[in-house]
Amino acid sequence: MGCHSVINNISNTEKEEIRILLIGNPNVGKSVIFSKLTGMQVMISNYPGTTVDYSQGKIKHLGKTGIITDVPGIYSLEATSSAEEVAIKFLEEGRPDVIICVLDATFLERSINLAFQVMEYEIPVVFVLNLLDIADSKGIKIDIKSLETELGAPVISTIATRNIGIKEVLQKTWELGQNDYYARREEGLSKEEIWDKSKAIVKKVHLNSVESRVSKLDKFSDLCINFYTGLPIAIVVLLFCLAIVVGGGKALRTLILLPILNNWYVPLISKLIESIISEGIILNILIGEYGMLIKGVEWPFALILPYVALFYGVLSVLEDTGYLPHLGVIVDGILRRIGIQGSSIVPFIMGYGCAIPAILGSRVATSQKERLIISTLVTLAVPCIAQTGAFIALLGNHSMLAIIFVYLISFCFILLGGIVLNKMLDGFVNPMLLEIPYLLVPNAQALLKKIWFRVRSFMIEAELPMVLAVGIAALVAETGLLNSVGVLIQPLVVQWLGLPAEASIALILGIVRREMAVLPLLQLNLSTLQMVVGSVVALFYLPCLSVFGILVKEFSIKVAIQISIFTIFTAILVGGIINQSVSLINALLH
Incomplete structure (x- = not known):
């Protein structure tokens, strides 16, 4: 089954207010990105499940207002947990103008699996590849351009805690959110086929020239x-x-x-x-x-x-x-x-x-x-x-x-x-x-x-x-x-x-x-x-x-x-x- 993307242009009419949905796995840095984009003092925890309720904030950019919603961290859109139900509710009932989907550079296969499920909703998506500093410390290198081609949507590399890439995320979000563009995926893929596709993409975009390294913090983590x-x-x-x-x-x-x-x-x-x-x-x-x-x-x-x-x-x-x-x-x-x-x-x-x-x-x-x-x-x-x-x-x-x-x-x-x-x-x-x-x-x-x-x-x-x-x-x-x-x-x-x-x-x-x-x-x-x-x-x-x-x-x-x-x-x-x-x-x- 092919999985090539086709870009659809539905409307060129600019919107006065852009609705943005922030989505991704737990511990991928969504709350940090939300805080950086809105300037809100949101509680940020490096712990699974701490963001149970959704958070909303306003963004002012280029004379227009954006309403960004940060939903709980999830692994899939199968509605098997309250966090997934919240995310699906915003996707289906809220119908955002653009989605910011945060990918984990250290667990890319899992993130891509979620990315495919997000794209099925036919809403413009900006992919944010975060935690690149941690990936680099583990010897993980990713070909960003290749990943962008495979997903058929823009991919912005970020290190959110250092503000690296945040401006680019905002600009690309505004660009896609102004008009109804989306990447349409071919339907009919089973769960197993989506996982297989995710594994194949990871193999393509991972650069194998760098040896995997185990840091002192990783060794200490094992002891803990x-x-x-x-x-x-x-x-x-x-x-x-x-x-x-x-x-x-x-x-x-x-x-x-x-x-x-x-x-x-x-x-x-x-x-x-x-x-x-x-x-x-x-x-x-x-x-x-x-x-x-x-x-x-x-x-x-x-x-x-x-x-x-x-x-x-x-x-x-x-x-x-x-x-x-x-x-x-x-x-x-x-x-x-x-x-x-x-x-x-x-x-x-x-x-x-x-x-x-x-x-x-x-x-x-x-x-x-x-x-x-x-x-x-x-x-x-x-x-x-x-x-x-x-x-x-x-x-x-x-x-x-x-x-x-x-x-x-x-x-x-x-x-x-x-x-x-x-x-x-x-x-x-x-x-x-x-x-x-x-x-x-x-x-x-x-x-x-x-x-x-x-x-x-x-x-x-x-x-x-x-x-x-x-x-x-x-x-x-x-x-x-x-x-x-x-x-x-x-x-x-x-x-x-x-x-x-x-x-x-x-x-x-x-x-x-x-x-x-x-x-x-x-x-x-x-x-x-x-x-x-x-x-x-x-x-x-x-x-x-x-x-x-x-x-x-x-x-x-x-x-x-x-x-x-x-x-x-x-x-x-x-x-x-x-x-x-x-x-x-x-x-x-x-």
């Missing part, structure tokens, strides 16, 4: 996915990351941020407010014990921000190097015991930043049961980075063993909760099918852009609720409502948990933001046991309002309420058991 070498590597990597976040965050907080706050900001703002407002409830709400202008700045910026910034820096490096899928292979055996695949290590790690992207990231799971397990465990026992900062601020100067104890409890309940949920919930968990991308040296510009975007998003989303929570704390404290609430829940807080009645405010504020269940404890003179109990209660405490909203959106109001009740019950039960057990032991010893 071998269990016996990968496990110790994973432990070292995670401990190193933990040291950077905890040690670096504490250093930034102690040496820079707190001195600036205490020596400059607090005296200045206090003097300013006192000169404007006389003594009274308003003054106390603004600069008192829970002053919005004091604690509303100290807690998010001086106590939490250092850990947030360093965590997102570490996470971005792990993503952009491609290490996370390697880690998924190593932990698959452990995670499968709690009902999820090793590839779901990514949502878990994202949960240590914030539960919201972790719950959204659970969409990559292959079953509803797995999604529920991931979302429940992240909500229950995975502390977000803001909580981590609060734990370190509360416990760090008193006992590092206490911090380790809290996180040990977290880890145990992740395993225990997963085992219980795996047995309780109906459904199945598929075997792990995970593409392992090459280990890469991250692009510095893209990496810094991603870190800044994440930190900025956190501050926008967290700052206002945190300041609001501080305001509520000040109001409750100044109006005497705290005493009323304390009387109502005194048997629970004082007698069962062993905390002072003033700790009730932490339980109230924890509804707004999870870390706010910890930070008010800094104002109290607590023993080490009380700090640990308060931290454990805050660890398991109900999801904050934004997380609750995401649970409702992703599942249902019923599921969100059930998870919330489960977390509150666990928080009070475990915190009380720790307090009562230690108190009993102390009583027996004395």
Whole structure:
């Protein structure tokens, strides 16, 4: 069967707005190209399946507007997954004016197979041959002109992370998108024939004069996915990351941020407010014990921000190097015991930043049961980075063993909760099918852009609720409502948990933001046991309002309420058991 292309000219009428569809395999650099073309700060991850939703952006070029849609990475157009269904929906219902199909220079045969399926839709196509730098490092050379002839459509070579070829892609896209030109392929090829044709093309366009090379990163990648070498590597990597976040965050907080706050900001703002407002409830709400202008700045910026910034820096490096899928292979055996695949290590790690992207990231799971397990465990026992900062601020100067104890409890309940949920919930968990991308040296510009975007998003989303929570704390404290609430829940807080009645405010504020269940404890003179109990209660405490909203959106109001009740019950039960057990032991010893 022949497969020669015939160019069809349907219309020469220029369009005012060009609709562009960006399509390609996972890990081929689509999101990078999308970001470069639109200038949008899109999250870019070197991990299969992270782009579950489609993204849209605008392009201004030559006085005209283009609407570009980036669909999830796919391997075929057979509608066997949700990602493929999204891509087909845009091809059939959206009918773009031009398609940018990104090809992987390191796995060209697989990309060409998808290219043939794309061309069947008779829409103008610009092929982008990306990752040429990685291909070159492996000794892979490709004859671009020959590939263009075989596909019967323009092929632009790019190294997207370095902006190489991006302008050419834009120009060619505009050229084809202005008029209805398309490359018509002969129909009737079976799946096997398409694969055979793809193999034949790869043989033609691959230049054999260059010997294949195995880089040091490739050798290290092999070590990372071998269990016996990968496990110790994973432990070292995670401990190193933990040291950077905890040690670096504490250093930034102690040496820079707190001195600036205490020596400059607090005296200045206090003097300013006192000169404007006389003594009274308003003054106390603004600069008192829970002053919005004091604690509303100290807690998010001086106590939490250092850990947030360093965590997102570490996470971005792990993503952009491609290490996370390697880690998924190593932990698959452990995670499968709690009902999820090793590839779901990514949502878990994202949960240590914030539960919201972790719950959204659970969409990559292959079953509803797995999604529920991931979302429940992240909500229950995975502390977000803001909580981590609060734990370190509360416990760090008193006992590092206490911090380790809290996180040990977290880890145990992740395993225990997963085992219980795996047995309780109906459904199945598929075997792990995970593409392992090459280990890469991250692009510095893209990496810094991603870190800044994440930190900025956190501050926008967290700052206002945190300041609001501080305001509520000040109001409750100044109006005497705290005493009323304390009387109502005194048997629970004082007698069962062993905390002072003033700790009730932490339980109230924890509804707004999870870390706010910890930070008010800094104002109290607590023993080490009380700090640990308060931290454990805050660890398991109900999801904050934004997380609750995401649970409702992703599942249902019923599921969100059930998870919330489960977390509150666990928080009070475990915190009380720790307090009562230690108190009993102390009583027996004395």
